[in-house]
Amino acid sequence: MTQNPGNIPPALTESAGRFAELRHRIHAHPELGADVPRTAEMAAALLREWGYSVHTVGGHGLVAQLKVGNGARSIGIRADMDALPLQERTGLPYASQLAGRMHACGHDGHT
Numbered sequence: 001m002t003q004n005p006g007n008i009p010p011a012l013t014e015s016a017g018r019f020a021e022l023r024h025r026i027h028a029h030p031e032l033g034a035d036v037p038r039t040a041e042m043a044a045a046l047l048r049e050w051g052y053s054v055h056t057v058g059g060h061g062l063v064a065q066l067k068v069g070n071g072a073r074s075i076g077i078r079a080d081m082d083a084l085p086l087q088e089r090t091g092l093p094y095a096s097q098l099a100g101r102m103h104a105c106g107h108d109g110h111t
Contacts, residue, residue: 022046024094030083030101036060039081 022042031039040060047054052064060081088095088102096102 027103028094028097036081
């Protein structure tokens with residue numbers, strides 16, 4: 001059972017394990033620069049599952065839209081998906097499986 005510090009909605013705390021697993025998968029398979037097909041597809045699949053319409057932009061970029069009510073207001077959120085050309089030496093169980101590639105700046109934490 002996931003602990004709930006504060007007033008986090010139960011749906012989020014119940015999904016914490018799934019989000020951690022997704023983050024670990026992204027971290028273990030880093031993609032560089034604009035060449036992020038695997039990461040983009042994972043993000044797009046999850047957004048579609050949640051009811052967003054998803055469109056690709058510039059290759060592997062994503063724009064997701066969720067209409068609520070009359071859709072008169074909108075919000076934009078930008079998130080990076082790429083890794084850095086660095087060798088990972090963290091020893092984490094989900095460490096990069098690709099030599100010379102690592103998520104070292106937190107991108108996979110908010111993709």
